[in-house]
Each structure stands twice: as structure tokens, then as C-alpha cells.
Amino acid sequence: MKFIIRVLVVAAALWVATQLVSGVAITTSTGTAKYWGTLLVVALIFGLINAVIKPIIETIGCAFYVLTLGLFALVVNAGLMLLTSWVSQQLDVPFHVTGFWPAFWGAIVVSIVSWVLSLVLPD
Template identity: 60%
Template sequence: MRFIIRTIAAAVALWVAIQFVPGIGVNAETNSARYWGVLLIVALIFGIVNAIVKPIVKSLGCAIIVLTLGLFLLVINAAMLLLTSWISGELDIPFHVDNFYPAAFWGAIIVSLVSWLLGLFIPDND
């Protein structure tokens, strides 16, 4: 159940990024079930990318992360959003991020902030 709630929270975070950042979009009718279905599928892809690829990239870029006092994590988050867009394109899912800056960079910041805020309201089972 927690997985489903976190996936919905990620879909909401992606929706907020789509609303505020030009260059991030879903090619579907805005208020349709297909639109929200696409957002849920993209949220699943984004979760898988963050679970598998992101730890590898963070471990390889550990020195740069330390040297930049963690600011390089913003670049990594933007790259994960671009990777999600590429995977979605390969799977014929109508989600796209136009370019790295400003779309992926600011989109990743918004997704991170909204996910963090929603995570405050999602109970941990610890």
C-alpha cells in the first residue's frame, strides 16, 4: 500500500512540474484518465530509475558531490528526469522533457520539493 501511495505522490509531483516548467509535458488530453495514467506510468519509471541508476551515479560521482557541497546532486536529479523522459520515449509513452536546462533542472527541483512535502504526510511504518 505504501508503494502505491508513494507512486501517486510522485505522479502528483510530476504534474506540478508540468504545470510550472515549460519544456516538460504529456501529450494527452489534460483532464482525461489517459493523462493521469501516463503520469502514473512515468512515476513508476521515475521510481525505478531512482532506485537502480541513481545510486550507481551517486557512488561514481561521490568526489564531485563532496567538492560541490552536494550541489552536484541537482545535476544528477535532472539527469534522472531526462533519463526517464528518454525511457518513456522508447516505450512510446507521451512524456517528454525538452532539454537539460531549464526544463530538466528546474523540473527536478520542483519534483524533489513536492515529493519531499508530500512525503511529510505519508506515514512511515518504522
């Protein structure tokens, strides 16, 4: 149940990012079941990438995290958002991020919205 709630939280956060950040988009028609299904698939991809690749990057780039007082995490999150976009395109999922800055701001929005929703929802 916890996994399903996390996927739904990330899907909601991705939806907010697509609404607020130009350059982060789902290219199916809005309001349809396919649109929301795409959000769920992208949330799964994003969650898998964060679960598998992010710990490796954090371990390798530990010095950068220390030297930048954690600000390097913003760059890593943007890269993971771009990687999610690339994997989505390879799987023919209509999710696209146009470049680094939309990925940067989109990752910040996803992080903030996910954090707020995790405060509101029970464990």
C-alpha cells in the first residue's frame, strides 16, 4: 500500500510540474484516462530511476555534495528528470523534458510537492 501511495504522490507532483514548468510536458490530451495513465507510468519510471541510479550517483559524487553543501543534489535531480524523459521516449511514453533548465525547475517542483504531500498523507 505504501508503494502505491508513493507512486500516486509522485504522479501528482509530476502533474503539478507539467502545469507550472514550461518544457516539462505530457503530449497526450489532458483530462483523459490516457493522460493520467501516462502520469502513473512516468511516476513509476521516475521512482525506479531514483531508487536504482540516485544512490550510485550519491556515492560516487559524495565529495561534490560536501563541497557544494548539498546544492549538487539539485543538478543530480535535474539529470534524473532528463533521464526519466529519455527512458520514457525509449518506451514510447509521451513525456518530454526539453532541456536542463526545465528539468532543473521541474525536479524542484516535484521535490517540493512530493514533500508537502508526504507531510499531509499518513505513512
